[in-house]
Amino acid sequence: MSQRVADLTKHKKSFENGHQIAWDSTSIELAQTCQRKYYYSMIEGLRPNNNSVHLIFGGLYATALEHFYKHRALGDDIDTALRKVVHETMTASWEYDENGESVGAVYFDDTKKTRLTLIRTIVWYVDQFAEETDDGISTYHLQSGEPAVELSFTLEASNDILLCGHLDRVVEYGAALYVMDQKTSGATIGTYYFNQFSPNNQMSLYTWAGQTILHSPVRGVIIDAAQIAVNFTRFERGITTRSKDQLNEWYESALYTIEVTRRNTDEDFWPMNLSACGNYGGCPFRSVCSSTPSIRQNYIKSDFAAHNWDPLVPR
Amino acid sequence: MSDVTELFHRDPLKMTNCDIDIIIAEMRKKRVMFNAAPLAAKKAAPKLTAGQEAATKLSLDIKL
Numbered sequence: 520m521s522q523r524v525a526d527l528t529k530h531k532k533s534f535e536n537g538h539q540i541a542w543d544s545t546s547i548e549l550a551q552t553c554q555r556k557y558y559y560s561m562i563e564g565l566r567p568n569n570n571s572v573h574l575i576f577g578g579l580y581a582t583a584l585e586h587f588y589k590h591r592a593l594g595d596d597i598d599t600a601l602r603k604v605v606h607e608t609m610t611a612s613w614e615y616d617e618n619g620e621s622v623g624a625v626y627f628d629d630t631k632k633t634r635l636t637l638i639r640t641i642v643w644y645v646d647q648f649a650e651e652t653d654d655g656i657s658t659y660h661l662q663s664g665e666p667a668v669e670l671s672f673t674l675e676a677s678n679d680i681l682l683c684g685h686l687d688r689v690v691e692y693g694a695a696l697y698v699m700d701q702k703t704s705g706a707t708i709g710t711y712y713f714n715q716f717s718p719n720n721q722m723s724l725y726t727w728a729g730q731t732i733l734h735s736p737v738r739g740v741i742i743d744a745a746q747i748a749v750n751f752t753r754f755e756r757g758i759t760t761r762s763k764d765q766l767n768e769w770y771e772s773a774l775y776t777i778e779v780t781r782r783n784t785d786e787d788f789w790p791m792n793l794s795a796c797g798n799y800g801g802c803p804f805r806s807v808c809s810s811t812p813s814i815r816q817n818y819i820k821s822d823f824a825a826h827n828w829d830p831l832v833p834r
Numbered sequence: 835m836s837d838v839t840e841l842f843h844r845d846p847l848k849m850t851n852c853d854i855d856i857i858i859a860e861m862r863k864k865r866v867m868f869n870a871a872p873l874a875a876k877k878a879a880p881k882l883t884a885g886q887e888a889a890t891k892l893s894l895d896i897k898l
Contacts, residue, residue: 602854609846609854621845635842642861751868 521787527562532831533683538784539777541673541681543830544721547773550780551720553792557780559804562789565819566826567803573703575625576632580745581701583608583641585669585687587649592658592666601645605638612637631705631747640703640745640752647754648743656741659689659696661733671833672728676770680777683830684724686732695738697758698725702744713757716742723769726761 525537533541539561549557559565583604590600612634614622627633651657659667667689676682688699700722704712716722722740729737739760746753761769783789796802807818838860841853 601858602851605858606846606849606851606854609849609857613846621847624842638857639861639864642858643865646862646865 521784524562524784524787527564531564531829533681533829538781540679541683541831542773542777543682543684544724545828546830547724547776548720550776551772552798553795553802554780554783555789555791555808556795556802556804558789559807561828562784563819564825564828565804565823566828568822568824569628572627572629572632576627576629576637576747577701577703579608579611579637580640580703581687582611584644584701587641587645588658588688589666589668591649591651592660592668597645597649601642601649605641608638608641629705631749632703636747636749636752640747643752644743644745644754656690656692656699659691659733667733670732672732673831674728674731677774678778680774681831682724682728682773684721684728685833686725686729689729689733689737690741692741696729696733696735697738697741698729699741699743700725702742703747704744705747708744708746708753708755712744712755713742713759716740716757716759718765718769719759720769720773722759723761723766724773727766727770730766 521537528534528537528539533539539546546557546561549560586607587600587604590603591597595603612625614625616622624634627637648656661667668687670686670689671684672686673681673683686698687701690697690699706712722742725740726737729735739758742757742759744755744757746755791808796805796808802808806822807815810818837856841849841857844853
């Protein structure tokens with residue numbers, strides 16, 4: 520066991536003696552993509568200085584819709600729930616200093632994903648999809664009567680490993696249950712876009728967790744994807760399903776990845792996967808890995824900041 | 835500066851329900867305009883003359 524790794528991760532709830540014990544889909548994905556990337560992101564806890572506009576926009580959007588459905592399920596009509604989440608999102612995208620004094624609007628460094636297009640997308644989504652009908656999609660209610668929204672889960676897998684995450688909403692569609700997830704993209708959304716979700720760690724984990732939490736045959740995930748353009752937002756709805764065998768296969772692969780990562784943690788050995796450096800526009804740690812090892816800390820100090828991503832800390 | 839542009843530069847904690855409703859109404863107006871645009875463009879497109887229309891048709895005068 521590396522004492523160095525244990526020291527680096529001692530403040531994180533999801534780590535124990537340097538080993539990650541609670542895994543969400545993001546950390547599984549990182550470990551499968553590249554062990555060095557996993558190390559920089561999860562062990563050293565680094566993220567690029569410029570927080571991705573896509574993460575900020577996507578996070579605010581998903582939170583707004585999650586809250587919208589919660590307000591709806593608690594009895595608000597559509598217009599009241601929409602007014603609440605627009606106000607919340609306007610506030611969440613506004614900066615205040617440590618004394619609570621107003622600073623100004625959060626800067627979105629993008630031409631398509633801006634504060635205005637975020638609000639527009641929330642309003643347009645609600646106008647297109649919010650009306651629930653008996654033959655359409657409706658929020659599932661738990662046995663307690665509570666709406667199945669904002670479900671954070673931590674479930675025990677094998678070998679003292681916990682799998683955790685957060686389901687925005689579980690819905691009934693036809694006779695089946697689905698987890699619902701929101702995505703945003705600057706690109707046109709079609710078959711090619713939806714293909715990325717099968718196979719996919721996040722969608723498999725959500726389906727697995729949905730089945731385990733609800734003790735019901737959750738069939739998969741309905742993905743409401745929004746194409747954000749300068750002057751419009753266009754929505755497409757896609758469904759990705761998982762059979763029992765597919766879920767078993769994903770589960771075995773995820774546990775294998777976790778086991779490999781545990782061995783690497785013991786040895787403090789983090790090999791690079793050079794075939795993944797160019798994925799999705801390039802790995803954020805490419806500049807670090809491409810520099811000579813003796814000067815890497817300089818790059819890290821200048822281009823990266825600490826982030827507090829901890830799968831066990833509720834959102 | 836329009837009402838909505840001004841509202842986007844205002845501290846949201848000082849906004850009223852009426853302010854939020856103005857923003858929502860403006861976004862809904864944009865949606866209606868966006869959805870109506872293809873139909874408006876179709877209506878505004880110049881009609882082909884009979885000669886132009888005939889020239890665009892395929893000849894099906896195939897002899898077997």
